[in-house]
Amino acid sequence: YHISGILAKLKSPDLASAVYTALERGYISFDDAVGDKDLKNLYSTLSKTEELVLWAFSDCLSEKGSISNASIASKLRRSKKTIEFHRININHKLGISNKAQLAIVAYWQKNIRGKT
Numbered sequence: 001y002h003i004s005g006i007l008a009k010l011k012s013p014d015l016a017s018a019v020y021t022a023l024e025r026g027y028i029s030f031d032d033a034v035g036d037k038d039l040k041n042l043y044s045t046l047s048k049t050e051e052l053v054l055w056a057f058s059d060c061l062s063e064k065g066s067i068s069n070a071s072i073a074s075k076l077r078r079s080k081k082t083i084e085f086h087r088i089n090i091n092h093k094l095g096i097s098n099k100a101q102l103a104i105v106a107y108w109q110k111n112i113r114g115k116t
Helices: 003-010 015-025 030-034 039-043 048-062 069-076 080-094 099-111
Strands: none
Touching (some): 015 099, 039 080, 048 069, 069 080
């Protein structure tokens, strides 16, 4: 599969949801999606609250819900500004720059990290 074909087939509302679903269904391999990033070591730099925000992001993706800061804030009963702050920290610490990359990390956290 070519990635654009996968994304068109999934008809997801946004790229992050499409990437997460493609990983779940095995359309793309996790190793191909991550490249040479050492997620285990990078992940260990996150605070407990940042981990919680990442879990909420992952839950929203797996439930096919909204992945906006506002929806995650509502889910965690925190302010939107608090979630924005933590997502910026997560992106910085993990070296990611968009929600699609965040979806890959969220998939890893939920589906791979706990099994190794």
